């Protein structure tokens with residue numbers, strides 16, 4: 001393993017004031033989002049969607065890396081320029097989602113395991129040739145009565161660690177994503193307890209699998225109540241709980257924590273990120289940034305709505321949302337900027 005290659009890429013990915021854009025929706029997820037907006041669910045519309053995102057003027061002011069999907073990393077602009085070349089030219093590091101989605105875990109009702117380890121070594125080789133310098137693997141942990149189980153947590157953090165090992169061997173930075181879902185009506189305290197347990201299991205397993213922590217980025221959920229919980233926490237409470245949980249569970253050797261938005265509204269996700277950086281930035285061992293999908297792409301995707309004539313306006317909204325998150329990454333976001 002060449003740690004220098006990994007740390008050089010990470011330096012670019014964690015550049016000051018910048019974060020990651022997760023534009024790696026699987027075909028299934030993209031289909032659902034397009035269907036909800038009445039956009040035709042075709043490969044060509046997905047290409048157009050990704051094209052206007054990556055050609056947004058000034059996107060590189062806030063975005064240091066973009067996570068692509070298998071279909072997307074092979075696509076080109078109308079002019080025939082590979083998407084990865086467009087990103088590289090803009091100084092945005094191309095990345096790739098390498099997990100193959102989740103399936104029900106046998107014998108564990110309502111729990112899922114992520115697939116994609118088979119032949120991953122060969123696939124990483126191919127993705128590297130296509131221009132990817134970092135990868136992402138998402139594990140899903142659900143909170144409900146009697147779950148998550150130890151069986152589900154163990155299987156998922158083991159898969160994450162094996163993925164991370166293969167990435168590091170290939171010189172591709174692993175973005176390690178253990179997502180505790182917001183689905184349900186659980187409290188912030190319950191999310192804290194589960195997130196802490198998952199992170200502690202994850203870092204034990206990463207250690208066992210000989211992962212260099214300096215050569216990875218963590219992509220976690222924030223500590224927040226379930227989407228259907230009646231009691232909503234304040235921005236301050238989410239920021240404090242998240243930082244406390246992470247200080248207790250994430251080793252200082254990890255260079256960066258890039259949060260997912262997980263279904264929070266774009267504004268709230270930005271506010272939470274901002275509050276963490278505003279209050280704690282100078283006291284934390286790791287960079288705290290974003291790796292949002294929905295909290296950057298919305299509302300721009302609704303404005304685009306599949307129409308070529310709306311592309312310019314959609315790009316303005318995408319640029320603005322990315323800028324707000326860039327400000328939050330520095331703790332300099334203000335609600336008036338919305």
Ligand code: 13P
Nearest residue numbers: 022260261262292293294
């Ligand atoms: P959201 O920010 O929409 O949660 O997506 C992040 C992501 O990449 C999930 O895997």
